[in-house]
Amino acid sequence: MRGRGRVGLALILALLASPVLALDKPRDFVPPPPEQVPNVREQTRAVMIELASYAKKRDPNFQVLMRGGVELLVKGDWEVQWEALHDPSSSGFYRRLPERSVFRPLVKLLDGLVIDGLYCGANVLDKPLADAIKERKADDAQIDSEKKIGIHRPPIPVEMGPFSNDPAVELRRAAEIKEKLDKAERVRRIVYAADAIRAEGRAVLSVDACTGPAGIETALRGAARDRVTTFAAVGTRLDQPPRPHPPGENAGEVLSLNTIHNWLPLLRSDGFGSKGRFVEAISNSNYDMVVIDVAHRGVDFLVKADIAQMKFKKLGPRRLVLAVMPVGRAYDWRWYWQKGWEVGAPPFLFAHDDQPGTYIADVGSAEWKALLGKYIAGVMDLGFDGVMFDDIETYLWLEELMPIDR
Template sequence: MLCCLFLSCGEHMAQESNNNVDYRQEMREFVIEISEIAKEENPNFIVVPQNGVQLVSKESKFKKTPALDYLNAIDAVAQEDLFYGYPKLNKITPKADNLYLRKYLDLAKDEGKQVLVTDYCSGFKLMKNSYKLNEENNYTSFAAPRRELDRIPTYPVFNENNKNISHLSEAKNFLYLLNYAEYSSKYDLITELAFTNYDLIIMDLFFHNEAFTAEDIQKLKKKKNGAERLVISYLSIGEAEDYRFYWEENWNSKSPTWLVEENPEWEGNFKVEYWNADWKDLIYGSENAYLSKIIAAGFDGVYLDIIDGYQYFEDRE
């Protein structure tokens, strides 16, 4: 989630600490490594980084110089709050911030990458306008009625269709659902999701600490109308979450050196030195790593969050 003004954070000069860490490049390399490992097992595996869209450009201040190694490793870029939701639900994102972000999004689009946008707005009028604005810019979007991402909107599926979706570029719409608190059982959630016609579902790997199985995910790869769709899993790589399977109880009293501090905006989420090898091992370094679990569950791809985690470290310099 976004925690600072787009413009002020985005124009922050890329810095190196006393340890000569290039925070932006380290995040690019982390994403590239995830992509290489996943695509080695499945060449069609989808990799989508959310926010931190400045990484598509080599320079910290915008110039049309694409970071090609990074762009070649990903299949799309994703952005929250582009037209609605910043600084809060139903608020129009300030024009300066919107234009600033769109420069980077369009740079990625010019390099053949799809743009996925999640706006946060409720009410049919605002949601309709969100979809209209995104479509005018050739972005694929989702209007989320709650920032908690905990429910399927009653608003009709935008650009609903009965086409088979086998590639991300074919998706005309998507659903973003991470919080399952409203669902009493995994069966209820799967049943409700299967009864939708979204082309793409972005969801969490776990239902109340229980990972979805490959059989579960396969049930979701059919739309209500019988056509095929894509299902990809959320994965935070810029923060550690104390409710995840990798969290060790003793970290509450004696944390690893790469675990920095709790995010004051999101209880239980902790900033990490994402370039640290031990953290990377938890994400992709073994058969029990997070990425391995996502692949084993049969997801079509991964939706990487807290890509903008580099801003936290730049701002501390």
Template sequence: MKTFLPCLLLLLLAGCGSDDSASNNNNEDRDYRQDMRDFVIGISQTAKVVNPNFAVIPQNGIELVTLNGEENGAPATAYLNAIDGNGQEDLLYGYDDDNQATPTDVTNYLKSFLDVSKNAGKKILVTDYCWTAGKISNSYTRNEAAGYISYAAEERDLTTIPSAAPHNENANVITSLAQAKNHIFLINPENYNTKQQFINAVTATNYDVVIMDLFLEDEPFTAAEVNQLRNKANGGKRLVICYMSIGEAEDYRYYWQDSWNTTRPSWIAAENPDWPGNYKVKYWDTEWQGLIYGHSDSYLTKITNAGFDGVYLDIIDAFEYFE
């Protein structure tokens, strides 16, 4: 989902007109950034007990990599130790509008934090939104020069596989995120009628990392199916990473209760005006965190039971809403 710098996000939220505005939820004396760090650390520790090589990749909210949220701040070591990479949308294209260059000051701001993570040995996965050939090429060239792997997504709904071969295509066997030379962000499988159709489409590609959803038409992928998805067309192997939103509740997920449509839990805040059906949550709340990880029916348990190689955590920047 689209990322915003804190000042811009607050201006947008001020104009949303929601009864559950950020100010109505901002009554607690909390460190919202540390709350999110702690949430991610808890997810990481739980997953790595099951699989020590499980990759944890937060997307956006990159300011969390320093303790004070400033570009020159001290690294947030405990948080950095818990993660294996950072995802970043709109670094070069898509910040204001898809297929439009991101303002230079925004790019430089984001890179200053991304490089804190990169310098700590973490992999940086950029998703730019552009479709013009020259812009796609520019995105790959500049991201590679910065030491990041990137994906030029031709549409923000993330439903399609590009016809072109992956940038830095290779036949390597990828067993860790550090080895990856490219990735694809393919979290919306609406173009596929069955899981097997999706599997066939993915295994016809040579991406090193596939970021996808746990479900297709409410049916979770099994460990056997995830193992199929690891096969690259050229004989290599890839990582299969599962998308999971932890800063918003989604009313189409298995955990959503019908009663919430009329009476929502106290930890659900406003609906995201840009993504209907997605609701900001007080992510530090123990009930919400229990849905995400820590028990036998949690979202994370479903992901680890399905044999995914890692998790791609979205809406990390939810702290900006509450601030």
């Protein structure tokens, strides 16, 4: 980022007296003034545009999938506030995208979007996706018309108290309302992103962590209704052995995301013993698309022959094999990790995350971007059909750490 009053994450890191835990704000962290908070959404967006542009230029058929990051696709109120802080005189107002505008440079580079919990989990819709999109558009149109006559109301209705004379009841009710509002806001952002992706003819996928077989069946029915390709399973771990016969088993050839009937995100292969057993397990399945790490157990690299073998279903036809690529987090078990690394050294290791060996990365760091560039080049050299950008939403934690509405 450039310009007066802006500060990068590397400078903010210098303000920390102790490592940051991603689930807890550090007691001694002093956030920069609101006008100096960086737009980490734009930094993340720019990194993915650069990576995807490189890949598409090198191979136009290379598939680019993004997991999460819905706020990067459609402009929300946070970025509207950020722009107002950085241009209080509104001298550049005519260059700003209006709220709810689609960031088309990124959307047009994506072949699909993965949304977690659409049918099992925190983001479950209470209606078909098409209806949710239609209702959101109608409500936004009404809000816009009201603004023209001086009526301003939030996009999500807010319940007002008091609800009881008992403080304990009041606190409990307030917590329930906050949880309800948080979900409604998440769903609103998801609906905007799904609409933006669909409008460009891109695919929508989901990962659904269900509590049992009944939940899986419900997820599969909902996804079929909404034309979403879901991976629904019990639990949240994406390291489960592939099923020989996945839901919607398809005997046809699959060469693009828009033609898949099912998919398998198998992001950790630790439970397979040897690399050979892992490759064999994938080869003996009939998923239309698999998303895997570039290295078995994070360090034992797959080779071209492994990728070539996994590109064919047990039935015989071609399928897609994509590599997972974390953008906003670094891991001490991945191939790039070097002895002696810790928070602040190298500078792009911004903070400890909540999981051991996991770190929040500074996506604006030139060194981190260079590492990501090597990552995607290596993915393409190995012969993968595409990439799934993962660990995108670290910008949300950074925004909470450095609020601009104070």
